[in-house]
Amino acid sequence: MHSNIVGGSTAKRVINCPGSVTLVQKMPPKLGGDAADQGTLCHNAMATLLNDPSLEIKSVLGMTENDQVITEDLIDEKIIPAMAALTEIDPDGDMEYQIEAHVNFGNLLPNVFGSADLIGRIDDCAIILDWKFGRGEVDVEENEQLLFYAAAAMRTKGLEWAFAGVSEVEMVIVQPPAVKRWTTTVARVKQFERDLVHAVTASQNAAAPLKVGDHCRYCPAKPICPQMTGAAERALKVQIKELDPAKIGAYLATADLVEKWIGDLRDLAHQILESGEPVPGYKLVPKRALRQWVDEDKAYAALTKLGVDREELVETALLSPAKVEKILKKSKLNLPDDIVVAVSSGTTIAPESDPRSAVVFLPEQMKTALLKLG
């Protein structure tokens, strides 16, 4: 569960662009993907291990989150280095800590909260630690997400033990195999809190400013943001001949933003159409179908009967229909129709004028009724 005003992962955006809060609230919730599921899974595995130190690391093997599974590779690449990082931070095992701590600002900022991976303390130093299991490199210095957790944790009932009388706050990002550490002061965290209060207050104003920057990267409101649509329109109007090299560099920065905007806009249109709502001028069509074997054993038998060598058909498994078709062509043979089937891997958006038929979505009740009939 996330705050719909600001949380740890959105603090950078809201501080830099208070106007984004209202725009993001208009967007449909984004669905997580495999990468997000794998991140959640690794977080859950770490929480399991740290909540019960008697467990062996291998005990998390086979844990699942949707389609993602903790494999031997994930244990070697992510979990073991993440556990080793804790030994680096706390070599003598002196750290008191709480895992997955719910943190909030109480009455100072109602409905603003988050969940910190680890809040800890060693002597006079409070520790705020975040595990990152994705690929994108993250800096620890002045990291808004960690400053948000620190500021909120200082105000959270039940976490006073971590901050009472401390002189320093250490921020740690563990992104296996990297461990990044930045030590700051309580005064810096309090300054961040003032900036956050200022941004959240500004965000409640209808005329809250919208400001473009690298914080736009993960902003879900890009497809409807006037700053972005304006950038797209300006980019389309640019006269190439009038540009000089210095300007091209500046336009490239805009191009990066517009590129992300276009991708997010397509995703949003796809999401709206999949929900059954119209997007004028567009429809969903099946993705290009790829041929598969109806039954690999039968296909293998049929192909060897045609006289093709086993070595030619198999590398580690039976080659794809497209590759086998090429082999057959050398002997002027055709791929038998009855051993392949074309399967589409999903839908994609296309203009109404596209000759392919639109995909028809059945309402859930009708699907259930048909399943019962079947």
Ligand code: SF4
């Ligand atoms: S895309 Fe950028 S400028 Fe627009 S609302 Fe999001 S953060 Fe603000």
